[in-house]
Amino acid sequence: MAKYQDIYNTLLSQIEDRTYRPGEMLPGEHELMQVYDASRDTVRKSLSLLAQNGYIQKAQGKGSVVLDINQFEFPLSGVVSFHELAPSLGKNVKTQVVMLEKMHPDPHMQENLHLSAEEYMWVLQRVRMVDGEAVILDTDFLNAQIIPHLPAKEMKKSLYVYLEDELHLPISYAEKEITCAMATNEDRMLLDMKNFDMVVNVESYTYLDDSRIFQFTSSRHRPDKFIFKDFARRIHRI
Amino acid sequence: MAKYQDIYNTLLSQIEDRTYRPGEMLPGEHELMQVYDASRDTVRKSLSLLAQNGYIQKAQGKGSVVLDINQFEFPLSGVVSFHELAPSLGKNVKTQVVMLEKMHPDPHMQENLHLSAEEYMWVLQRVRMVDGEAVILDTDFLNAQIIPHLPAKEMKKSLYVYLEDELHLPISYAEKEITCAMATNEDRMLLDMKNFDMVVNVESYTYLDDSRIFQFTSSRHRPDKFIFKDFARRIHRI
């Protein structure tokens, strides 16, 4: 763990446990240098990370103020798995594995995962139950050349925990696309759709450190249970 | 313009005009130091910005590879206004101003915009037409203490251009929340809803450099015309 990451994690914990409350100023950079026995460069890296992720706002001549956002759950924002954010939902959350198969990709998935027809992919389908209702249908397609084994019992917990902690795969970044779609028969079979006739479809492509794609996921949500929160800084060009 | 921003903008232009194509490597940091007569620190700041925004992927020991995303439009991602992204939609786009009024905020908006009952806010309602169909209903609530005048004719173009170029307001960051909602009578009156009975509602809170909130926006989209793309890097904690 690099020093600047240590400082980032410590400050983040202190923001989350309200040692530093929204509206309050963080200690200045010089003070943090002394507290953590670090150079200004290192302290500034940590603060920049906090600012990027929406925890603080920096202001020249003033200091860094703690923002009062990020106090709620941040479903789907960033590259976060369902089980990582489940605790913050504070609900009764369960996962049912509907399908787990190794197969050849069809032409569409060959393109999505950059596979040839002879190679293999995993297809993992899971239903997410919140408070006893089936409200999310996740279908994952994984490059089986990168992930040879996928134990079914692990999949009831977190795919990401298995990939990172067991396989030490360096998950790096993701592209996501959110759209609406009409509910399919599969949606109606596997989800408690009530009277809704649409779903929110979140498609994501996940990449490793070396920019290899290893996962494509379609996550279909019942519309009343869907929420996406985002924090973004404005980028001024020219 | 700081040097690192210059380098960022130059490299970004070169990525967009395909001087550097997806899959290709950028020049190494030492080469960029010579090209731009800059220190390594400065070059690295530029590259980090490109990586944050999804244009390149850096890899220790290898270099920086250009990613092939961000080639499409990025609707709503980041803090971007409708008119800024309209050209990338490449469609026939028009805006109708439905309402522009200065009034006192109700209790709900007093809380959203941090206003007292005696202060004023602007309410700006606009319908976005794409290819002749009314598909987006934007309702903006703006702190009238920060923005005293709001000329109606400017609003047919871009609110953000007016706020930044005319008023020099330092727009800094935004929180957004995407949910689904049943279409209201207002939605059905102002939008071409076809047979859809739901809308996608994007609520956003926009802040200035000093963390003052100055805008709350509700943007209601017909579901078949809604798309949101996101790029996110995984943050590893502890």
Place this chain on the structure above:
DNA sequence: ATGTATTTGTACGTATGTATG
């Protein structure tokens, strides 16, 4: 209104560590 101290922003230099080829 002015000057001074404080705080963050930018830029440069140097050294060492780590991953890749």
Place this chain on the structure above:
DNA sequence: ACATACATACGTACAAATACA
């Protein structure tokens, strides 16, 4: 084993914005 490239960390200096006496 070696060279290359990025990552981290330390230092210094000055600029720009802010706060305050």
